[in-house]
Amino acid sequence: MKLSTRGRYSTRFMIELALYYNKGPILLKEICKSQQISLKYLSQLVIPLKIAGLIKTSRGAHGGYFLARPPEEIKLSEIITAVEGSLNPVECIDNPEICERSDNCVTKAIWAEVGKKCLETLSFYTLKKMIELQKEMSGK
Amino acid sequence: MKLSTRGRYSTRFMIELALYYNKGPILLKEICKSQQISLKYLSQLVIPLKIAGLIKTSRGAHGGYFLARPPEEIKLSEIITAVEGSLNPVECIDNPEICERSDNCVTKAIWAEVGKKCLETLSFYTLKKMIELQKEMSGK
DNA sequence: AACAAATATATAAAAAAAATATATTAGTAA
DNA sequence: TTACTAATATATTTTTTTTATATATTTGTT
Numbered sequence: 001m002k003l004s005t006r007g008r009y010s011t012r013f014m015i016e017l018a019l020y021y022n023k024g025p026i027l028l029k030e031i032c033k034s035q036q037i038s039l040k041y042l043s044q045l046v047i048p049l050k051i052a053g054l055i056k057t058s059r060g061a062h063g064g065y066f067l068a069r070p071p072e073e074i075k076l077s078e079i080i081t082a083v084e085g086s087l088n089p090v091e092c093i094d095n096p097e098i099c100e101r102s103d104n105c106v107t108k109a110i111w112a113e114v115g116k117k118c119l120e121t122l123s124f125y126t127l128k129k130m131i132e133l134q135k136e137m138s139g140k
Numbered sequence: 141m142k143l144s145t146r147g148r149y150s151t152r153f154m155i156e157l158a159l160y161y162n163k164g165p166i167l168l169k170e171i172c173k174s175q176q177i178s179l180k181y182l183s184q185l186v187i188p189l190k191i192a193g194l195i196k197t198s199r200g201a202h203g204g205y206f207l208a209r210p211p212e213e214i215k216l217s218e219i220i221t222a223v224e225g226s227l228n229p230v231e232c233i234d235n236p237e238i239c240e241r242s243d244n245c246v247t248k249a250i251w252a253e254v255g256k257k258c259l260e261t262l263s264f265y266t267l268k269k270m271i272e273l274q275k276e277m278s279g280k
Numbered sequence: 281a282a283c284a285a286a287t288a289t290a291t292a293a294a295a296a297a298a299a300t301a302t303a304t305t306a307g308t309a310a
Numbered sequence: 311t312t313a314c315t316a317a318t319a320t321a322t323t324t325t326t327t328t329t330a331t332a333t334a335t336t337t338g339t340t
Contacts, residue, residue, distance in 0.1 A: 001220075001258065003141060003229040003251065004297065011247055027316080040300050047318075060307030061315050076250065080141075089143040104277040106270050107151055110216065110262070111143065117257040118141065122250070130246050137244040144328065167285080180331055187287075200338035201284050 006083045009037050010045050014079050015134075017055065018071040018127040025057070025064030045083055052082035071131065077122035087122070088115035146223045149177050150185050154219050155274075157195065158211040158267040165197070165204030185223055192222035211271065217262035227262070228255035 012035050020026050028046070032039045046065065049055050056068045067074065081087060090111045092099040099105070152175050160166050168186070172179045186205065189195050196208045207214065221227060226234045230251045236242040 001141060001143060001147075001224060001227055001229060002231075005299095006297080007141075008230065008247070015246075029316085038299060041298065043317075044299090044319095050318095057317060058307080059305090059315085059317055061309060063307070063316055065317090084141060087141055089141060090148065091142075104274075106155075106274045106277065107148070109273070109277075110265055110270070114258055114261050117261055118254055121254050121257055125250055130250070133249065134244075134246040137246065137249075146328085169285090178330060181329065183286080184330090190287095197286060198338080199284085199286050199336085201340060203285055203338075205286090 001089060003080070004084060005041075006045055007080045009035070009042065010049060010079050010083045011076065013037075013042065013045065014049070014054070014067075014074065014127060015130060017065060017067050018074075018131055021067055021071055025062070025066045027064045031065075048082045049079070052078060054078060054082060067127075071127035072129075074127045075123050076125040076127075076130070077119055080122055086115070087118040088112060141229060143220070144224060146185055147220045149175070149182065150189060150219055150223045151216065153177075153182065153185065154189070154194070154207075154214070154267060155270060157205060157207050158214075158271055161207055161211055165202070165206045167204045171205075188222045189219070192218060194218060194222060207267075211267035212269075214267045215263050216265040216267075216270070217259055220262055226255070227258040228252060 013031055016031050016035060017026065028039060028042055032042055046055070050057065053068055054074055055065055057063065057065050077087070086094045088094055088111065090108065092108055093112050093115060153171055156171050156175060157166065168179060168182055172182055186195070190197065193208055194214055195205055197203065197205050217227070228234055228251065230248065232239040232242050232248055233252050233255060239245070242248060
C-alpha cells in the first residue's frame with residue numbers, strides 16, 4: 001500500500017508548475033534541479049501527465065511545460081491515477097476477469113471501499129488548495 | 141498503492157481460521173490446498189501474524205493453527221498491518237527522519253490523511269463481519 | 281522413542297520499480 | 311532557412327522488492 005516515486009515525484013512536479021502558473025513555460029531541467037529528480041526519469045513521468053490532459057508543452061527555444069488548466073481545476077487524484085493507474089488496492093476490481101471468485105468475494109468488496117476512500121480523499125485536494133496549505137504551514 | 145500477496149493471502153488464511161473457530165487447530169497443509177497458496181510461503185506469513193498476537197499454534201501430532209481471539213475481536217486492519225506494515229502510503233509519516241522537508245510538507249499531510257482513511261475502513265471490518273458478509277453474498 | 285508439525289534461516293527466482301542512455305522529432309528565433 | 315533548444319520516443323540497464331523454495335532445527339504429542 002505504498003505510493004511509488006512516480007506518484008510522489010509527479011505531485012511535486014505539478015505543484016512546481018502550479019506555483020508558476022501563467023508565467024510562461026518552465027524547463028524540465030530547472031524543475032529537476034529544484035526538486036532533485038533525474039531529468040531522464042522525470043521526462044518519462046511527464047508523458048502520462050500529458051496524455052491525461054493535465055499539462056501542455058511548447059517546444060523549441062523558450063519552450064517548456066505548463067499546466068493545461070488552472071490549479072484550482074486539477075485534482076491530486078488525477079495526477080496520481082495518471083502516473084500510477086487505479087487507486088484500487090487489488091487488480092480484480094478494475095479487471096474482474098483475472099480472478100474466478102471475483103463475483104462473490106467479500107474481500108474484494110472491502111478493498112473496493114478502501115480504493116473509493118482513497119479516491120475521495122485525493123479528489124478533495126486541488127493544486128490550488130495544496131499551495132494554500134503549503135503557505136499556511138511555512139508561514140507559521 | 142497496491143496490496144501485495146502477503147496481505148491478500150493472510151486475509152484469506154485468517155478467514156479460513158475464523159470459519160473453523162473453536163473446532164480445534166487446523167493444519168497449514170489443509171489451508172494451502174483449499175486456498176491454493178504455497179505451504180512454504182504461507183508458513184512465512186504466519187510468523188508476523190503470531191507475533192502480532194492474532195493467532196496461536198499447537199505443535200506436535202494433531203497440532204495446527206487457530207485464532208488467538210474470537211472472530212469478532214480481530215480487525216482486518218490488524219491483519220494487514222501485521223504482514224505489510226503501516227498503511228500510510230509514504231515512509232516519512234512513520235519515520236520523519238528520512239526526509240528533511242518532513243516538517244512543513246503539504247503532501248505529507250495529505251498522504252497521512254489517506255493512510256488514516258485506509259486504517260479506519262479496515263478497522264471497521266472484523267473477521268466475523270466478513271464471514272457474515274460472505275454468507276449474504278453467496279446466499280443470494 | 282518415534283513421529284508430526286511448527287519455527288527459523290538462508291537462498292534463489294521472478295517481477296516490478298527506478299534510473300539511464302540514445303536517437304529522433306519538432307518548434308523558435310535569429 | 312539554418313542552427314539551436316528542448317520535447318518525445320524507445321530501448322536498455324540497474325536496483326529493489328516480492329514471491330517462492332529449500333534445508334535444518336526445535337518442540338510437543340501419543
